[in-house]
Amino acid sequence: MDYVILGAGGTGASIGGFLAASGKDVTLIARGKHLQALKENGLTIHSDKKGETHLPAIKAMNADEYKSKADVIFVSVKGYSIEDVIPFLKKASDRHTIIIPILNIYGTGLKLAEKLPGKNVTEGCIYIVAWISAPGEITQRGNIFRVVYGTRGETNLKTQLDQIATDLLTAGITPVVSQNIAVDTYRKFTFVSPMAAAGAYYDITAAAMQKDGRERMTFIELVKEAISVGKAAGLQLDDNLVEKNLAILDALTSETTASMQKDLKKGGNSEIDGLIFEVVRMARKYRVPVSWYIKIAEKFGFREK
Numbered sequence: 001m002d003y004v005i006l007g008a009g010g011t012g013a014s015i016g017g018f019l020a021a022s023g024k025d026v027t028l029i030a031r032g033k034h035l036q037a038l039k040e041n042g043l044t045i046h047s048d049k050k051g052e053t054h055l056p057a058i059k060a061m062n063a064d065e066y067k068s069k070a071d072v073i074f075v076s077v078k079g080y081s082i083e084d085v086i087p088f089l090k091k092a093s094d095r096h097t098i099i100i101p102i103l104n105i106y107g108t109g110l111k112l113a114e115k116l117p118g119k120n121v122t123e124g125c126i127y128i129v130a131w132i133s134a135p136g137e138i139t140q141r142g143n144i145f146r147v148v149y150g151t152r153g154e155t156n157l158k159t160q161l162d163q164i165a166t167d168l169l170t171a172g173i174t175p176v177v178s179q180n181i182a183v184d185t186y187r188k189f190t191f192v193s194p195m196a197a198a199g200a201y202y203d204i205t206a207a208a209m210q211k212d213g214r215e216r217m218t219f220i221e222l223v224k225e226a227i228s229v230g231k232a233a234g235l236q237l238d239d240n241l242v243e244k245n246l247a248i249l250d251a252l253t254s255e256t257t258a259s260m261q262k263d264l265k266k267g268g269n270s271e272i273d274g275l276i277f278e279v280v281r282m283a284r285k286y287r288v289p290v291s292w293y294i295k296i297a298e299k300f301g302f303r304e305k
Contacts, residue, residue, distance in 0.1 A: 001163060004029060004070040004092060006085055008038070008060065010130030010259075011102065012076030013138045015147065015173065017045045020058050022171040027070075028060040029088070035060055037136025046133065047140040050172055063088045072098045072164055075112070076126075078259070079105035079271040086115050093119055098160050100149045102126040104196075104259070105274035106189040109181075110152075120157060123181045124149030125188040127248070129256050141253045148188070150178030186230045187237065191245045193275045194222030196258035200272075201296045203261075207254035218292060219249065225290040229279060232286035264300075277302045 001024070005016035008030035020026040020043075030038055038060035045053040063085075070092050077085055082103070089112070093099060099116070101108045102124045109123030127146040133139040147168055151157065165175035178184040198209060198219045208215040223245050230237050238244060263270035280297050283290040284304065 001025075001071040001160075001167060002068075003027070003167075004066065004073045006063075006073055006075045006088065006092075007077035007081075008034065009076065010132055010138050010140070011126055011128055012074060013043060013132070014045070014047075014128060014130045014140050014145065015074055015076070015102075015126075015168075017043050017053065017055060017058070017138070018050065018145075018171040018173055019167060020055050021045075021050070021053055022167075024167055024171065026058065027066065028058060029063055029066060030060055031062055033135040034132060035062060037134075041136050044137040045140065046137065049140060049143055049145055066092055068092070069094045070097055072100065072160075075099060075101040075103065075108075077103070078263075078269065079103050079108065079274045080269045082108060082111065083115075086112075089116055089119070095120070098122065098157060098164065100124045100147075100164075102147065102149070104189070104192050104271055106186055106278075109185075122149050122151050122157075122161075123185055125185045127188065129252060131259070131262075141256065142251065144248070144251060145172070146174040146176060148176040148178050148181070148184050150181035150184070152181060180236075183235050183237065186235050187241065190223055190226040190230065190237070190241060191248055192258060193226055193279060194219050194245070195249065196260040196271075196275050197222050197293065197296045199258050199261045200264055201299060203265075204257075205254060206249060206252040206256040210250050210252075210254065220246070221292045222296075225283070225288075225293055226279060228288050229282050229286060229290065232288045233282065272300055276300070280304070 003026045005012040006029045008028035016026045016028050042056035043058045099121045113121040130140040168175040209219045260271045279293045
Protein backbone atom coordinates (compact mmCIF):
# COMPACT_ATOMS: atom_id res chain seq x y z
CA MET A 1 0.00 0.00 0.00
CA ASP A 2 1.19 3.53 -0.69
CA TYR A 3 0.65 6.25 1.89
CA VAL A 4 0.05 9.97 1.59
CA ILE A 5 0.52 12.12 4.68
CA LEU A 6 -1.54 15.28 4.30
CA GLY A 7 0.07 17.67 6.76
CA ALA A 8 3.70 16.81 7.42
CA GLY A 9 4.06 18.46 10.82
CA GLY A 10 5.33 16.64 13.88
CA THR A 11 2.45 14.15 13.92
CA GLY A 12 2.14 13.52 10.20
CA ALA A 13 5.86 13.40 9.49
CA SER A 14 6.33 10.97 12.38
CA ILE A 15 3.85 8.56 10.81
CA GLY A 16 5.29 9.09 7.35
CA GLY A 17 8.89 8.90 8.51
CA PHE A 18 8.42 5.72 10.51
CA LEU A 19 6.57 4.09 7.58
CA ALA A 20 9.17 5.21 5.04
CA ALA A 21 12.01 3.96 7.24
CA SER A 22 10.36 0.51 7.22
CA GLY A 23 10.32 0.48 3.42
CA LYS A 24 6.80 1.72 2.70
CA ASP A 25 5.94 4.04 -0.21
CA VAL A 26 5.24 7.39 1.46
CA THR A 27 4.55 10.88 0.12
CA LEU A 28 4.55 13.86 2.47
CA ILE A 29 2.32 16.80 1.56
CA ALA A 30 3.84 19.93 3.08
CA ARG A 31 4.44 23.59 2.32
CA GLY A 32 6.74 26.55 2.93
CA LYS A 33 10.26 26.30 4.29
CA HIS A 34 9.53 22.86 5.71
CA LEU A 35 8.69 21.53 2.25
CA GLN A 36 11.74 23.18 0.70
CA ALA A 37 14.00 21.56 3.30
CA LEU A 38 12.33 18.16 2.81
CA LYS A 39 12.93 18.37 -0.93
CA GLU A 40 16.54 19.50 -0.59
CA ASN A 41 17.73 17.45 2.37
CA GLY A 42 15.08 14.83 3.15
CA LEU A 43 13.51 14.23 6.55
CA THR A 44 15.46 14.05 9.81
CA ILE A 45 13.74 12.47 12.83
CA HIS A 46 15.00 12.96 16.38
CA SER A 47 13.05 10.28 18.21
CA ASP A 48 13.06 8.87 21.73
CA LYS A 49 11.30 5.80 20.34
CA LYS A 50 13.30 5.24 17.15
CA GLY A 51 16.56 7.11 17.66
CA GLU A 52 18.14 9.34 15.05
CA THR A 53 16.89 8.71 11.52
CA HIS A 54 17.63 10.50 8.27
CA LEU A 55 15.59 9.79 5.15
CA PRO A 56 17.37 11.69 2.36
CA ALA A 57 15.12 10.49 -0.47
CA ILE A 58 11.65 10.73 1.09
CA LYS A 59 9.05 12.01 -1.34
CA ALA A 60 7.70 15.46 -0.47
CA MET A 61 5.56 17.85 -2.48
CA ASN A 62 2.79 20.40 -2.18
CA ALA A 63 -0.86 19.57 -2.71
CA ASP A 64 -0.89 20.80 -6.31
CA GLU A 65 2.09 18.64 -7.28
CA TYR A 66 0.48 15.37 -6.21
CA LYS A 67 -1.26 13.80 -9.22
CA SER A 68 -1.91 10.18 -8.20
CA LYS A 69 -4.60 8.28 -6.30
CA ALA A 70 -3.41 7.08 -2.89
CA ASP A 71 -4.17 3.79 -1.17
CA VAL A 72 -4.18 5.47 2.25
CA ILE A 73 -4.32 9.15 3.21
CA PHE A 74 -3.56 10.17 6.78
CA VAL A 75 -5.04 13.62 7.39
CA SER A 76 -2.99 15.39 10.04
CA VAL A 77 -3.63 19.07 9.43
CA LYS A 78 -4.90 21.40 12.15
CA GLY A 79 -8.63 21.49 12.78
CA TYR A 80 -9.02 25.02 11.42
CA SER A 81 -7.63 23.86 8.04
CA ILE A 82 -10.00 20.97 7.44
CA GLU A 83 -12.19 22.82 4.92
CA ASP A 84 -9.10 23.79 2.94
CA VAL A 85 -8.03 20.18 2.31
CA ILE A 86 -11.36 18.93 0.91
CA PRO A 87 -10.34 19.61 -2.73
CA PHE A 88 -7.11 17.64 -2.29
CA LEU A 89 -8.89 14.69 -0.70
CA LYS A 90 -11.36 14.61 -3.59
CA LYS A 91 -8.66 14.55 -6.26
CA ALA A 92 -6.20 12.23 -4.47
CA SER A 93 -8.69 9.47 -3.64
CA ASP A 94 -10.88 6.97 -5.44
CA ARG A 95 -13.19 4.16 -4.33
CA HIS A 96 -10.20 2.14 -3.05
CA THR A 97 -8.61 4.92 -0.94
CA ILE A 98 -8.82 4.83 2.85
CA ILE A 99 -8.91 8.30 4.43
CA ILE A 100 -7.88 8.40 8.11
CA PRO A 101 -8.19 11.77 9.90
CA ILE A 102 -6.16 11.94 13.12
CA LEU A 103 -6.95 15.46 14.24
CA ASN A 104 -7.42 16.51 17.85
CA ILE A 105 -10.96 17.73 17.12
CA TYR A 106 -13.69 15.24 18.00
CA GLY A 107 -16.03 14.26 15.16
CA THR A 108 -13.72 15.27 12.30
CA GLY A 109 -14.32 11.99 10.47
CA LEU A 110 -18.08 12.53 10.40
CA LYS A 111 -17.65 16.07 9.12
CA LEU A 112 -15.26 14.92 6.39
CA ALA A 113 -17.59 12.11 5.35
CA GLU A 114 -20.38 14.65 4.81
CA LYS A 115 -18.10 16.64 2.51
CA LEU A 116 -16.76 13.56 0.70
CA PRO A 117 -19.75 11.38 -0.23
CA GLY A 118 -18.75 8.03 -1.71
CA LYS A 119 -15.26 8.14 -0.19
CA ASN A 120 -13.93 5.72 2.43
CA VAL A 121 -13.60 8.16 5.33
CA THR A 122 -12.83 6.58 8.69
CA GLU A 123 -12.34 8.24 12.06
CA GLY A 124 -9.15 8.24 14.06
CA CYS A 125 -6.89 9.78 16.65
CA ILE A 126 -3.25 9.59 17.67
CA TYR A 127 -1.27 9.50 20.88
CA ILE A 128 2.14 11.10 20.34
CA VAL A 129 4.29 14.05 21.39
CA ALA A 130 6.03 15.45 18.31
CA TRP A 131 6.71 18.75 16.59
CA ILE A 132 8.69 20.40 13.79
CA SER A 133 11.97 21.37 15.45
CA ALA A 134 13.45 22.92 12.29
CA PRO A 135 12.55 22.92 8.59
CA GLY A 136 12.92 19.33 7.43
CA GLU A 137 13.34 18.04 10.99
CA ILE A 138 10.90 16.67 13.56
CA THR A 139 11.34 15.73 17.19
CA GLN A 140 9.34 12.92 18.81
CA ARG A 141 9.43 12.56 22.60
CA GLY A 142 8.47 9.70 24.89
CA ASN A 143 7.62 6.09 24.14
CA ILE A 144 3.93 6.59 23.29
CA PHE A 145 3.12 6.38 19.57
CA ARG A 146 -0.32 4.91 18.99
CA VAL A 147 -2.74 5.35 16.08
CA VAL A 148 -6.40 4.48 16.66
CA TYR A 149 -8.78 4.30 13.70
CA GLY A 150 -11.96 2.60 12.51
CA THR A 151 -15.43 3.05 11.11
CA ARG A 152 -18.76 3.55 12.82
CA GLY A 153 -20.77 0.34 12.47
CA GLU A 154 -20.17 -2.51 10.05
CA THR A 155 -17.59 -2.09 7.30
CA ASN A 156 -16.37 -3.86 4.17
CA LEU A 157 -12.92 -2.31 4.67
CA LYS A 158 -11.63 -4.81 7.24
CA THR A 159 -8.94 -6.28 4.98
CA GLN A 160 -7.51 -2.85 4.18
CA LEU A 161 -7.73 -1.64 7.78
CA ASP A 162 -5.92 -4.76 8.98
CA GLN A 163 -3.20 -4.30 6.35
CA ILE A 164 -2.66 -0.73 7.52
CA ALA A 165 -2.33 -2.06 11.08
CA THR A 166 0.31 -4.54 9.95
CA ASP A 167 2.27 -1.80 8.16
CA LEU A 168 2.10 0.51 11.20
CA LEU A 169 3.21 -2.24 13.56
CA THR A 170 6.13 -3.14 11.29
CA ALA A 171 7.14 0.52 11.32
CA GLY A 172 7.21 0.66 15.12
CA ILE A 173 3.83 2.37 15.57
CA THR A 174 1.17 0.79 17.77
CA PRO A 175 -2.06 0.36 15.75
CA VAL A 176 -5.56 -0.03 17.19
CA VAL A 177 -8.34 -0.94 14.76
CA SER A 178 -11.22 0.28 16.88
CA GLN A 179 -14.52 -1.54 17.28
CA ASN A 180 -16.09 1.60 18.80
CA ILE A 181 -14.37 4.56 17.23
CA ALA A 182 -16.82 7.18 18.55
CA VAL A 183 -15.91 6.25 22.11
CA ASP A 184 -12.20 5.81 21.37
CA THR A 185 -11.81 9.21 19.70
CA TYR A 186 -13.77 10.95 22.44
CA ARG A 187 -11.65 9.18 25.05
CA LYS A 188 -8.59 10.81 23.49
CA PHE A 189 -10.48 14.12 23.43
CA THR A 190 -11.01 13.92 27.21
CA PHE A 191 -7.23 14.08 27.56
CA VAL A 192 -6.07 16.50 24.89
CA SER A 193 -8.84 19.06 25.45
CA PRO A 194 -8.28 19.41 29.24
CA MET A 195 -4.51 19.46 28.80
CA ALA A 196 -4.73 22.19 26.16
CA ALA A 197 -7.25 24.15 28.22
CA ALA A 198 -5.32 24.03 31.50
CA GLY A 199 -1.98 24.58 29.78
CA ALA A 200 -3.20 27.67 27.94
CA TYR A 201 -5.11 29.05 30.93
CA TYR A 202 -2.08 28.97 33.25
CA ASP A 203 0.57 29.23 30.49
CA ILE A 204 2.36 26.12 31.75
CA THR A 205 4.02 22.95 30.51
CA ALA A 206 3.09 19.43 31.55
CA ALA A 207 5.48 19.69 34.51
CA ALA A 208 3.08 21.92 36.45
CA MET A 209 0.23 19.44 35.97
CA GLN A 210 2.37 16.47 36.96
CA LYS A 211 2.59 17.56 40.59
CA ASP A 212 -0.11 18.24 43.15
CA GLY A 213 -1.50 21.76 43.10
CA ARG A 214 -4.08 23.98 41.43
CA GLU A 215 -2.89 23.16 37.89
CA ARG A 216 -3.30 19.40 38.35
CA MET A 217 -6.64 19.96 40.09
CA THR A 218 -7.81 22.08 37.15
CA PHE A 219 -6.81 19.36 34.68
CA ILE A 220 -8.73 16.78 36.71
CA GLU A 221 -11.86 18.95 36.90
CA LEU A 222 -11.73 19.59 33.15
CA VAL A 223 -11.44 15.86 32.47
CA LYS A 224 -14.48 15.24 34.66
CA GLU A 225 -16.47 17.90 32.83
CA ALA A 226 -15.48 16.52 29.41
CA ILE A 227 -16.51 13.03 30.54
CA SER A 228 -19.88 14.33 31.75
CA VAL A 229 -20.53 15.94 28.37
CA GLY A 230 -19.57 12.75 26.53
CA LYS A 231 -21.83 10.61 28.69
CA ALA A 232 -24.70 13.05 28.17
CA ALA A 233 -24.13 12.60 24.43
CA GLY A 234 -24.63 8.85 24.87
CA LEU A 235 -21.02 7.63 24.88
CA GLN A 236 -20.15 4.72 27.18
CA LEU A 237 -16.91 6.00 28.68
CA ASP A 238 -14.60 4.22 31.13
CA ASP A 239 -15.35 4.61 34.82
CA ASN A 240 -11.62 5.07 35.51
CA LEU A 241 -10.92 7.51 32.67
CA VAL A 242 -9.68 10.24 35.03
CA GLU A 243 -7.00 7.87 36.37
CA LYS A 244 -6.07 6.76 32.84
CA ASN A 245 -5.68 10.36 31.69
CA LEU A 246 -3.54 11.18 34.70
CA ALA A 247 -1.30 8.23 33.83
CA ILE A 248 -0.91 9.59 30.28
CA LEU A 249 -0.19 13.06 31.64
CA ASP A 250 2.43 11.78 34.05
CA ALA A 251 4.17 9.83 31.26
CA LEU A 252 4.76 12.99 29.20
CA THR A 253 8.11 14.72 29.15
CA SER A 254 8.01 17.70 31.50
CA GLU A 255 8.36 20.34 28.77
CA THR A 256 5.37 19.10 26.75
CA THR A 257 2.65 21.56 25.75
CA ALA A 258 -0.39 21.09 23.52
CA SER A 259 -0.09 22.34 19.95
CA MET A 260 -3.09 24.62 20.56
CA GLN A 261 -1.18 26.34 23.34
CA LYS A 262 1.87 26.80 21.11
CA ASP A 263 -0.30 28.30 18.35
CA LEU A 264 -2.04 30.70 20.75
CA LYS A 265 1.32 32.03 21.91
CA LYS A 266 2.34 32.61 18.29
CA GLY A 267 -0.79 34.71 17.82
CA GLY A 268 -2.09 32.89 14.75
CA ASN A 269 -4.83 30.36 14.13
CA SER A 270 -5.38 27.68 16.75
CA GLU A 271 -7.73 24.79 17.49
CA ILE A 272 -9.28 26.55 20.48
CA ASP A 273 -12.76 26.55 18.94
CA GLY A 274 -12.84 22.76 18.56
CA LEU A 275 -10.92 21.91 21.72
CA ILE A 276 -12.52 24.31 24.22
CA PHE A 277 -15.38 26.38 22.82
CA GLU A 278 -17.10 23.32 21.32
CA VAL A 279 -17.19 21.63 24.74
CA VAL A 280 -19.12 24.62 26.08
CA ARG A 281 -21.55 24.46 23.17
CA MET A 282 -22.05 20.71 23.67
CA ALA A 283 -22.57 21.25 27.39
CA ARG A 284 -25.26 23.83 26.67
CA LYS A 285 -26.94 21.39 24.27
CA TYR A 286 -27.02 18.57 26.80
CA ARG A 287 -27.52 20.85 29.82
CA VAL A 288 -24.34 19.74 31.56
CA PRO A 289 -22.56 22.11 34.00
CA VAL A 290 -18.98 22.86 32.89
CA SER A 291 -17.85 25.76 35.07
CA TRP A 292 -14.14 25.30 34.38
CA TYR A 293 -14.58 25.13 30.61
CA ILE A 294 -16.75 28.25 30.68
CA LYS A 295 -14.18 30.10 32.80
CA ILE A 296 -11.34 29.22 30.45
CA ALA A 297 -13.36 29.79 27.28
CA GLU A 298 -14.39 33.25 28.44
CA LYS A 299 -10.78 34.16 29.21
CA PHE A 300 -9.99 33.51 25.55
CA GLY A 301 -12.90 35.53 24.21
CA PHE A 302 -15.70 32.99 23.88
CA ARG A 303 -19.19 34.46 23.91
CA GLU A 304 -22.30 32.36 23.53
CA LYS A 305 -24.30 33.34 20.44
